[in-house]
């Protein structure tokens with residue numbers, strides 16, 4: 001694999017669209033770029049599993065970002081169902097606790113036992129959303145202390161539950177890797193190329209800074225999907241990274 005393709009494979013494009021027509025239009029524009037595709041709640045709730053299967057048939061790696069967060073038994077069943085779609089990455093909220101995260105893993109394992117042809121997805125947990133600021137964490141969510149400490153606390157719980165990694169901001173990658181080891185994966189949204197609008201994100205870094213921090217994957221939505229020319233936007237990001 002070329003270095004360029006290896007770099008592209010670490011970019012997860014957030015297909016945050018209301019319908020498959022718009023998502024397919026982006027796929028058309030990005031044709032030939034071997035990036036990961038992320039399907040989140042907007043597209044999945046509107047279009048269901050059919051589009052996820054379509055992405056897999058097109059050969060994409062797929063992160064199904066449904067952020068499961070419920071009682072352990074329900075999360076176990078949900079994780080079991082989504083593993084059967086054959087996706088490459090799924091996630092839960094670390095705030096659900098160790099038992100809930102371990103239950104998710106059990107649901108995944110049971111799906112793999114039921115269908116040994118499936119590959120095991122990477123299972124990760126969201127620590128603190130990248131839209132959460134220091135003030136929100138302390139005053140609204142009610143967790144005292146620094147955001148980075150709260151993130152690392154959840155990352156340790158995620159590791160204890162047997163999951164593969166966490167979603168966090170690139171600002172926390174170094175601390176997570178120090179606490180949980182280099183093999184423990186970090187998936188980082190909150191990516192903003194220089195000059196692009198932050199929107200609702202608060203803990204942000206540029207793509208280059210994020211990879212320099214040692215993150216495994218960067219998640220990028222609007223800087224690509226709302227660009228006048230999405231292909232040019234992702235090509236520029238790849239150029240910056242190679």
Ligand SMILES: O=C(O)c1cc(=O)[nH]c(=O)n1[C@@H]1O[C@H](COP(=O)(O)O)[C@@H](O)[C@H]1O
Nearest residue numbers: 014040065128129130167189219220221222
């Ligand atoms: O789990 C996620 O992917 C996620 C976690 C998080 O803490 N922050 C976050 O932005 N995301 C997702 O990453 C994507 C970021 O999109 P943009 O802000 O448009 O680049 C969205 O699809 C979010 O749902």
